[in-house]
Amino acid sequence: MWYTALLIGLTGSLHCAGMCSPLLMAVTNLTPAVALNRVLYNGGRILTYGLLGAAAGSAGSLFPVARYQNIISIAFGIILILAAVLRIDHFNVPVLMKVATAITAWIKSKFAFFLTRKSSPAIFLMGMLNGFLPCGMTLLALGYCMMLNGPVDGFNFMVLFGAGTLPVMIGLAPMILLAIKKSNLSIQKATTSLMILSGVILIARTFIHAGIEAGQHHGEMIDIVLCR
Incomplete structure (x- = not known):
C-alpha cells in the first residue's frame, strides 16, 4: 500500500510539473535561503495532503466502503490505465470543473497576497x-484513503503520496526530464508508463491479498475438520 502512495505521488508530480514547479520556483527564489524555503513550502504542502488524507480516511470509516475495497481498488486501477492509454489529462465534469476553477482562482489570489510578505510563515502557508x-x-x-482503516492510515498514505512528489517539487525536475530524454522517452511516455504501472499494482495487489486471505481461510477450515 505504501509503495503505491509513493508511485502515485511521483506520477502525479510529473503529470503536473508544468503547473506546480513554477509556483515552487517563484517561492524559493524570494530569498537566498532557498533550501529552507523549499523545506517550508513542501512541508506545508505535505501537511495539507496528510490532513486531507485523515479526513478522507475518517469519512471512509463512516460508510461501509471497506466492504467493497477490492472492487474499488480494481476500479481505480482500471481508471489509471485507461487514463494513461487514452491520454486523458482531465475529466470534463461541468459542475466539478466549475468548483475546481473557483478553488484554483481563490488559491491564486491568496498566493499573490502571500508572495508580497516574503516571510517563512507566508511560504509555509x-x-x-x-x-x-x-x-x-x-x-x-x-479516494483510495477512504478504503483505509481510519484517519491515521489516511494521513500516512497521503504523506507518502506527498513524499513521492518531492523529486519534482524540490527542483529536480530538470534532472528528471534530462534522464527521461536520455532514455529515449518523452515526458508523456514516462508519465503514461508510471500511470499504467500504478494501475497494474492496484489491481494486482487486490488479487494477491485475496489469494492470501483465501489461503488463510482455507487453512482454518482444514484445522477445524482435523480436530473433529
Whole structure:
C-alpha cells in the first residue's frame, strides 16, 4: 500500500510539473535561503495532503466502503490505465470543473497576497495552499484513503503520496526530464508508463491479498475438520 502512495505521488508530480514547479520556483527564489524555503513550502504542502488524507480516511470509516475495497481498488486501477492509454489529462465534469476553477482562482489570489510578505510563515502557508490545488492524481489518492482503516492510515498514505512528489517539487525536475530524454522517452511516455504501472499494482495487489486471505481461510477450515 505504501509503495503505491509513493508511485502515485511521483506520477502525479510529473503529470503536473508544468503547473506546480513554477509556483515552487517563484517561492524559493524570494530569498537566498532557498533550501529552507523549499523545506517550508513542501512541508506545508505535505501537511495539507496528510490532513486531507485523515479526513478522507475518517469519512471512509463512516460508510461501509471497506466492504467493497477490492472492487474499488480494481476500479481505480482500471481508471489509471485507461487514463494513461487514452491520454486523458482531465475529466470534463461541468459542475466539478466549475468548483475546481473557483478553488484554483481563490488559491491564486491568496498566493499573490502571500508572495508580497516574503516571510517563512507566508511560504509555509503557500505550501499548504498548494496542497488544495485540484489535481486528478491527488483526488484519486484521496479516494483510495477512504478504503483505509481510519484517519491515521489516511494521513500516512497521503504523506507518502506527498513524499513521492518531492523529486519534482524540490527542483529536480530538470534532472528528471534530462534522464527521461536520455532514455529515449518523452515526458508523456514516462508519465503514461508510471500511470499504467500504478494501475497494474492496484489491481494486482487486490488479487494477491485475496489469494492470501483465501489461503488463510482455507487453512482454518482444514484445522477445524482435523480436530473433529
